[in-house]
Amino acid sequence: MSNAAFPLIPFTQTAPALARRGAARMALAATLACAALTGLFAAPVQAAPIDSLIKSVKFDDGDGVNKLLAKGMDPNSVDNQGYPLLVLAAREKSDKVGAALLANPKTDVEIQDKAGENAMMMAALNGDIEFVKQLIAKDAEVNKKGWAPLHYAAANGHDDVVKLLLDHSAYVDAGSPNGTTPLMMAARGGHVSTVKLLLDNGADLTVKNQIGLTALDFAKTYKEPDVVEGLTARLQQMQQK
Secondary structure: OOOOOOOOOOOOOOHHHHHHHHHHHHHHHHHHHHHHHHHHHOOOOOOOHHHHHHHHHHOOOHHHHHHHHHOOOOOOOEOOOOOEHHHHHHHOOOHHHHHHHHOOOOOOOOOEOOOOOEHHHHHHHHOOHHHHHHHHHOOOOOOOOOOOHHHHHHHOOOHHHHHHHHHOOOOOOOOOOOOOOHHHHHHHHOOHHHHHHHHHOOOOOOOOOOOOOOHHHHHHHOOOHHHHHHHHHHHHHHHHO
């Protein structure tokens, strides 16, 4: 070490003074050693409860979620990206966790992420009909204003979810903020069976969105010839009546 840290001691100092200086040095060394050992053998840093809860959601660990909720964790907590636990569970297809969260009376079944998407929308997008059924059983809103679960189910051609939503009074011509209907989303994705299902349940193929496009226009724009053929035939049938 430098002299600045430990100055040289003049020989004229008395022995007791030297002893005190030596004792101080030994005490300092002992303190530093203890600190080093404490850091070396310290217990690992434990994950924050919210991190454990989010991990349990992603891995569909229903028991883990129940234990943390029993300790007072908020079932409406959000992760660092702003996803509420229920929305995250729906997005990850964590049905066990979904059931655990929905069983908690404090859970808000309509809670939304920053994009305005809720659990039913995510479950519908994924075609997770069991999760959708759980949400419906908890009186989750089928006809959400704006983008609705039916838009999301139709966009990916999940006919079973589309039928389930329609059976629970989903509005077949629900309009998004820009006027897009579920039929337009199904046409855009080329989902022929979904288009037929919606039409058979009363979807209006003449509806236009804010820029004047119909479902047939969507099918043409996104080059879905089978949908174009089906919608054209249905339109001709309408005109003949």
